[in-house]
Amino acid sequence: MVEARFAHPVLDASALGAAPVAVRVLGDDFVLWRDDAGTPRAAPDRCPHRGTRLSLGRVCSGQIECPYHGWRFDGAGRCVHIPALPGFTPPASHGLATNTLSEAHGLLWLHLQDDAARPRFDAEADAALRKLNVGPYDVAASAPRIVENFLDLAHFGFVHEGWLGDRAHAQLADYRIEPTSCGFVASGCRAWQPQSNRLSSEGSWVDYRYELTSPYTAVLTKLPEKQGGYRDEIALFVCPVDEETSRVWFRMALTDHDSSDEQIRAFQHTIFTQDQPVLESQRPKRLPLGSGEVHCAADRSSAAYRRFLRDSGITFGVLP
Structure with a gap:
């Protein structure tokens, strides 16, 4: 599966505590936990003994315990204890096939292959920018539909009217x-926005730059004309x-160091929850790469993404 070549975000890093957590990626179930050193671990959410969901169990001294018969597995996936046979040393065949779980951008990333690539976010290294996460949002839409919407400028005056656009400036x-090497860059984009960010107090033209950095990740750079020196870098x-x-x-x-976390999150929440019902209404839910939808010249970034x-x-x- 080509998609296994990419690492996928699964959980806020701060959300993984003392209890196991179930996640689902590409239609498969995984369990996450922290070992006794606090290192995040991942494995398929299935005990090799009788197929029980390990996420229903508990973590004991960094080992995940199956809720059915109490089998325990360490961070490397080795079965280290079978309560019904306390003197038995379980062989390697009784263990779990674990997955790498890395941490970046405040999130935990599941690697389905050892060489899976995690998408970059260059703004992470810029100490002048303030960083925080917004989400997660559970959306009844395919990942490609969501990315394509993020790359699309033509919907601003309709979906985000009064915020990121208005009907009088739809052109x-x-x-x-x-x-x-990992996608494409869309540059030279401009949009008239009544309120391009939480601090803007009047409408202005905003320069946009999009970069697709993996199949399910994109980065937006926003430079408002009337807020000299202001910059937003937003990764999806x-x-x-x-x-x-x-x-x-x-x-x-962001260069915004004045707003509270709650104010920034509230602004971004407003924008995405305007998108969400539109995304969830699209049919087919999967993004058609062949026939079935018509296009125009304004869809240049969508065409490049497909x-x-x-x-x-x-x-x-x-869909093919």
Whole structure:
């Protein structure tokens, strides 16, 4: 599966505490826990003994315990204890096939392959920018539908009227698409926005730059014309839960050091919850890469995204 070449966000890092947590990625179930050193661990959510969900169990001294017969597994997946046979040393065949779980951008990322690539977010290294996460949002839409919406400028004056756009400024200027090794960059984008961010007090033109950094991740840079020096870097991280359901986070990197976390989250929440009902209404729920939907010149970024998915061999959440 091509999608296994990419790491996928599954949980806020702070949300993994003393209890195991169940997550779902690409239609498969996994259990997350922390070992006795506090290191996050992951494995398929299925005990090899009788197929019980390990996420229904508990964590004991960093070992995950099955709720059915009490079998325990350490962070490396080895079965270390079978209560019914306390003197028995379980062989390797009784263990779990674990997955790497890494931490970045305030999230835990599941690696289905050892060499799975985690998408970059260059703004993370900029100490001048304030960072925080917004989400997660559970959305009844495929991951590609959500990413395509994030890359789309033409909906601002309708879905986000009075916020990111208005009907009187719906026309789009030409913008450029440049392929990259991991996706593409859309530059030269401009939009008239009544309120481009929480601190803006009047409408202005805003320069937009989009970068697709993996099949289910994109980064937006916003530079408002009337807020000299202001900059937003917003990463969209989408976990493809099932073919038609997703979990969404936004990683905000901002020059806004005046607003509270709650105020920033409330602004981004307003914007995304305007998008969400539209996304959940789309049919088909999976993004069609072939026929079935018509296009116009304003859909340049959408066309580039669909072409990238098709050329990359992505099949999860799309229709051929």
